[in-house]
Amino acid sequence: MADERRRTERRAAAARARDADGSARLADHAAIDRLAEDLLPALVAKLGASDLGEIEIREGAWKVRLRRTDGATDGPLHGRRSTDRPSRPQPGHAGHGHAPAAVESHRPAALRDGSSTLAAIGPGRPGSEPRRDPNRAVATSPAVGIFQPRPEMRPGTRVRAGDRLGFVDVLGVRQEVVSPVDGRVGATVVESGEAVEYGQELVRLELASAPAPAGDA
Amino acid sequence: MFEKILIANRGEIALRVLRACRLLGISAVVAYSEADRESLPVQLADEAICIGPADAKRSYLLAPAVISAALVTGCDAIHPGYGFLSEDEGFAEVVRAHGLTFIGPSPQVLERFASKEGSRRLLAGYGLPTIPGSNGLLRDDAHALDEAARIGFPVLIKPSAGGGGKGMRMVRTARELETALKICRSEARSAFGDDSLYLEKWLENNRHVEVQVAVDRYGHGVHLGERDCSVQRRHQKILEEAPTPALDAAARTDLCERALRAVVAAGYENVGTLEFLVDGAGDFYFIEINCRIQVEHPVTEMLTGIDLVTTQIRIAAGEPLTFTQADVAMRGHAIEFRINAEDPTADFRPQAGTVERFVVPGGPGIRMDSHLYAGYDVPPFYDSLLGKLIVWAHDRPTAIARARVALDELLIEGLTTNIAIHQAILSNDAFLEGRMTTNVLDRIGSAAFLAAASRP
Numbered sequence: 001m002a003d004e005r006r007r008t009e010r011r012a013a014a015a016r017a018r019d020a021d022g023s024a025r026l027a028d029h030a031a032i033d034r035l036a037e038d039l040l041p042a043l044v045a046k047l048g049a050s051d052l053g054e055i056e057i058r059e060g061a062w063k064v065r066l067r068r069t070d071g072a073t074d075g076p077l078h079g080r081r082s083t084d085r086p087s088r089p090q091p092g093h094a095g096h097g098h099a100p101a102a103v104e105s106h107r108p109a110a111l112r113d114g115s116s117t118l119a120a121i122g123p124g125r126p127g128s129e130p131r132r133d134p135n136r137a138v139a140t141s142p143a144v145g146i147f148q149p150r151p152e153m154r155p156g157t158r159v160r161a162g163d164r165l166g167f168v169d170v171l172g173v174r175q176e177v178v179s180p181v182d183g184r185v186g187a188t189v190v191e192s193g194e195a196v197e198y199g200q201e202l203v204r205l206e207l208a209s210a211p212a213p214a215g216d217a
Numbered sequence: 218m219f220e221k222i223l224i225a226n227r228g229e230i231a232l233r234v235l236r237a238c239r240l241l242g243i244s245a246v247v248a249y250s251e252a253d254r255e256s257l258p259v260q261l262a263d264e265a266i267c268i269g270p271a272d273a274k275r276s277y278l279l280a281p282a283v284i285s286a287a288l289v290t291g292c293d294a295i296h297p298g299y300g301f302l303s304e305d306e307g308f309a310e311v312v313r314a315h316g317l318t319f320i321g322p323s324p325q326v327l328e329r330f331a332s333k334e335g336s337r338r339l340l341a342g343y344g345l346p347t348i349p350g351s352n353g354l355l356r357d358d359a360h361a362l363d364e365a366a367r368i369g370f371p372v373l374i375k376p377s378a379g380g381g382g383k384g385m386r387m388v389r390t391a392r393e394l395e396t397a398l399k400i401c402r403s404e405a406r407s408a409f410g411d412d413s414l415y416l417e418k419w420l421e422n423n424r425h426v427e428v429q430v431a432v433d434r435y436g437h438g439v440h441l442g443e444r445d446c447s448v449q450r451r452h453q454k455i456l457e458e459a460p461t462p463a464l465d466a467a468a469r470t471d472l473c474e475r476a477l478r479a480v481v482a483a484g485y486e487n488v489g490t491l492e493f494l495v496d497g498a499g500d501f502y503f504i505e506i507n508c509r510i511q512v513e514h515p516v517t518e519m520l521t522g523i524d525l526v527t528t529q530i531r532i533a534a535g536e537p538l539t540f541t542q543a544d545v546a547m548r549g550h551a552i553e554f555r556i557n558a559e560d561p562t563a564d565f566r567p568q569a570g571t572v573e574r575f576v577v578p579g580g581p582g583i584r585m586d587s588h589l590y591a592g593y594d595v596p597p598f599y600d601s602l603l604g605k606l607i608v609w610a611h612d613r614p615t616a617i618a619r620a621r622v623a624l625d626e627l628l629i630e631g632l633t634t635n636i637a638i639h640q641a642i643l644s645n646d647a648f649l650e651g652r653m654t655t656n657v658l659d660r661i662g663s664a665a666f667l668a669a670a671s672r673p
Contacts, residue, residue, distance in 0.1 A: 144268050144285045170285045171315070195289035197267040198282065199251060 135207050137181045138189075141200040145170040147177070147190050149203065157185040158208075165203045168196060182208040218534050219243050219294040219318065223287040224258065226298025227277065229588045229604050230510070231258035234296045237526035246290045248283055250276035252596040257588040266290055271598045277301045278410075280308045284315055294318040294533065300381070300600070303509040306331045320533040322487045322508050323434075329484065332377045333505045334415045340491075343479035345503040348494060351416035358395050364416050365394055371419035374401045379409035380507065381600075382452030387419050417504075422654045424463045424495040425449065427507075428476040429517045431488045431528050433538045438481045440473040441517045441525075442547045448642060450565065450658045455635065456642060457513035458552040459520050462613065462651025463495050472501055480506070488514075488529045512555065512605070515586060519551035519609040550613040552620055554639045556587070556629070557601040561638040561663045569597035573631035578623035582609035582616070585627075595632060603634060613651070617643055638663060641670030 141147065149166035159165070159179040167174040179185075186204035190196055221244040224234045231247055235258055238245035247262035252271035259265040266286045269276030276282060278301055287295050295312055297303035297320065306327035309319040321327065330336045334354055341347045351364040354377055365372045365388070374397055376384035384405030386397040398414065406412040424447040432438035445461035446454040460469055476491045490507040514525045523545070532538070558568040572593045577585045587604025589595075595603065608623055610616035624640050642648050645666070647657055658666060 144266060144282050144289060146289065171281050171288075173281070197286070198269045198276075199267055 135209065136186070137179075137183065137205045137207060138201045139165050139177050139179055139203040139205065141168050141196045141198055141202055142177065143168050143170045143175045144197050145175070145195070147192065147194055147196045147202055149177075149188055149192055153185050153188075153203070155185055155187060159183060159185060159205070177202055179203075179205055181205055184208075218536070219292075219530070221246065221290070221292045221294075222320070222530070223248055223283070223290065223292040223295045224262070224298065225277065225283045225286075225295050226301060226303075227253050227256060227258065227588075227599065228602060229586050230298040230512070231256075232261070232588045233586055234298060234526055235261060237524065237530060240524070240527055241530060243530070246286070246292055248277075248286045250598075252598050255594065257590055257593070264290055271596065273301065273599065280305070280311055283308075284312060284317065287312075287317055288315060292317065294320055294530075296320040296530070297509065299509050299512060304331070304379070304507070318533055320530055322485065322489070326484060326486045327508055330506050330508050332413075333375065334377055336506050337503065339483050340479045340503055340506070343482045344475060345479045345491075346501065348420065348502040348504065349418045354413045354415050355398070358398060361398055361414075361416065362391060362394060365391065368416060368418045371421075373417045373419045374398060374414055375417055376401065376405035376409060376411070377413040377415060378405065378411040380505070381408075382449075383408040384412075384414070385452050420494060420496055420502075421656065422497055423447075423656075424461065424653070425454070425492065425655050426461045426463060426472070426495045426501065427490045427492045427511075428473050429488070429490055429514070429525070430477050430480055430485070431523075431525070431532065431538065432481055432485050433532050434486055434535055435537055436481060437538050437541075438477055438485075439538065439540065439542045439545055440477040441521050441523060441545060443469055443473055444513055444516050446513065447653045447655050448648065448658065449655045450663065452655075454513065455555050455557070455658075456552065456639065457516050458550065458613075458616075459516045460547070460550065461495075464499060468499060476503075479503075487532045488525055512602070513553050515584060515605060515607045516551045516553045519582075519584065519607055520547045520549065521545055522548075549609055549611045550616045551607060551609045552616050554606045554608075554620065554624065555635075556603045556606060556627070556639075557635045558595050558603050558632050559601045559635050560633040561635050561667060565635065565663065567597070567601040568632045568634075569595050570632035571595070572629060574628055575630075576626065576628035578606065578626035580619070580622070582619055583607075583623050584609070589629065603629065617649070637667060641667050644670045 145168040147166060147168050150164060153159070153165050160182050161179055163179045164176050165179055165185070166177045168177060184206045186206050188203050189201050196202065218241065222238050223246045224231050225248050226234070227249060235245050235247065244263045246264040246266060247258045248266055248268045249256065249259050250269055250271050250273070251267060253259060254267070266289075268282040268286050269279055280302060283295065283302065295317055297308075302308040303321065304327065306324055309321065309327050310324040312319040313324055322330070329339065337347045337350070349368055351361075351368065355361045355364065370391070371387055371389045374386045374388060384401045386401050388394050388397045401414055402412040405414065424445060426443050426445050428443045429441040430438055431441060442459055443461055444457050444459045445463060446457045447463075448454070448456035464472065472493065480489065480491065485506070487508070488510060490511050492504045492507065493501040494504055495501045510526055510529055517523070518525055523540070559565040560568060572589050572591055572595065575589045575591050577587070584607040585604060586607070589603055606623055606627060608616050608620040610619050621640070621643055624636055624643070627636060629636070647653050661669075
């Protein structure tokens with residue numbers, strides 16, 4: 001009984017931590033499940049058969065973008081290959097048997113391509129920097145846990161190498177996410193309260209020598 | 218039953234646990250290090266989550282990373298596999314404190330059996346014979362010297378935590394003892410994070426025979442027969458078979474029943490293995506208990522038809538055993554060959570590299586548990602196990618004949634493996650006559666062993 005209660009409490013706490021903005025995201029679970037099970041496989045098939053480089057779809061507050069990745073079709077199981085980001089932990093959105101495996105594998109492909117123009121700086125990520133852009137860097141997660149950015153770190157904020165951009169909560173212990181370079185904060189890839197894995201890209205940075213980010217920043 | 222399990226391991230055992238989860242309708246999340254990003258269990262998992270860099274101390278051995286991964290992915294249990302955190306009672310306790318279930322014995326039971334030295338004393342109290350050894354853990358070199366002199370050389374230095382031959386040394390004279398202790402302490406510390414050691418009298422020409430048990434939370438237990446793991450090199454098992462050729466049916470039943478009675482009486486829970494040393498006279502001595510699923514568990518699965526991993530998960534979920542001793546029937550003979558990435562002609566040096574071709578043997582009674590695929594890069598950071606070939610037949614000679622065919626068929630191109638040593642074992646008279654003891658391979662030396670086998 002006690003175990004059961006503790007488990008329930010733990011789940012609730014985890015859910016609270018995951019969903020910093022609470023019920024809005026929970027309400028979207030149905031939408032994302034529909035996306036995962038119905039729309040995404042169809043979308044993947046469509047992308048595969050087309051000449052398109054990218055497809056984006058919106059469902060409720062959720063948006064999924066698929067982008068073609070060059071050279072991602074080697075390996076014995078390319079249909080369900082999960083490479084750079086095998087699963088962004090999104091509890092409640094996966095775990096429906098085998099169908100999500102296919103979903104998981106395509107989501108990372110899009111993410112991987114999106115990140116490939118960035119120099120991956122952070123805890124050792126050997127062999128994952130195909131096109132290094134000397135003007136950009138990215139702060140990666142030091143651990144598995146829940147990401148909390150510092151609110152003052154908005155796009156455009158000037159930072160020095162070593163400045164704290166936020167932290168990852170690992171069982172109640174904060175592990176700092178620091179800027180690897182002098183520069184400006186670019187886009188935050190992961191939202192506050194989201195679960196992140198080790199090495200996951202969290203915050204993009206424009207190097208000090210680069211021109212200030214325009215438009216999207 | 219659990220809804221979602223985090224698999225905190227890698228390689229073939231991660232895949233084995235994943236298959237068990239599928240069978241039980243449980244979602245599985247594979248926790249992996251950066252070096253295992255392209256591994257088969259990660260590709261096949263329902264979800265996968267990166268917990269740290271290649272260095273196991275910062276990933277597979279890092280308890281907070283593993284537990285955090287289970288929490289953020291919404292798992293309700295953690296399967297530790299073997300090695301890594303599988304027998305760490307501190308880890309099991311923290312897992313429980315976070316409202317998760319550790320798939321294995323409960324933390325209290327693990328604690329009771331955590332120390333090998335303590336388990337020996339506990340189970341000796343329930344009627345299992347043990348090898349003469351040091352009185353408790355070694356306090357320092359002087360204490361070790363006193364104890365070794367009392368027991369009589371040669372002695373075997375053993376680590377209180379862990380297994381797999383690490384931190385273990387046989388010492389013949391007092392003069393060698395100090396250096397050997399230093400090496401064992403350092404090996405044990407880096408492998409298990411615990412450098413406490415104890416001594417056992419070294420008995421020559423022994424067989425290693427172990428008994429598989431499964432005990433539910435309600436004190437109902439069965440034994441699933443024994444396995445003979447006498448083919449070893451430097452205390453590392455490389456081939457396991459059942460039934461043991463060392464004992465007749467009556468002696469095997471006696472051993473298994475006494476082992477089961479003792480662990481049930483001592484309050485053991487879940488699947489476990491009691492290791493015994495069997496001497497030339499057929500007398501057996503209890504050495505240690507392994508509170509986890511073992512590498513060689515498929516040997517027992519082939520003989521009994523019982524799935525040990527699903528049994529382990531069910532027991533951890535609080536289910537009672539659905540079968541009794543009378544339901545356990547052991548049929549035929551099974552042999553497991555550990556296929557390692559190591560070079561038997563160069564002192565079994567571990568190999569890393571890319572698997573260029575991988576052809577798995579088949580036919581009646583053949584099972585291959587492996588995480589390899591063509592194109593897979595075997596990382597250099599972990600143990601060298603590439604997979605396990607398990608062969609079953611109605612009797613031992615037929616199992617050996619099938620194994621010869623299967624080993625010839627097994628093709629792993631791109632890196633050096635120990636397949637040749639298995640082929641050599643299958644033409645060794647001591648093995649064929651069922652007289653293998655744990656020291657044979659080391660005494661002969663692998664080069665001589667291979668050469669003898671290739672002689673017409």
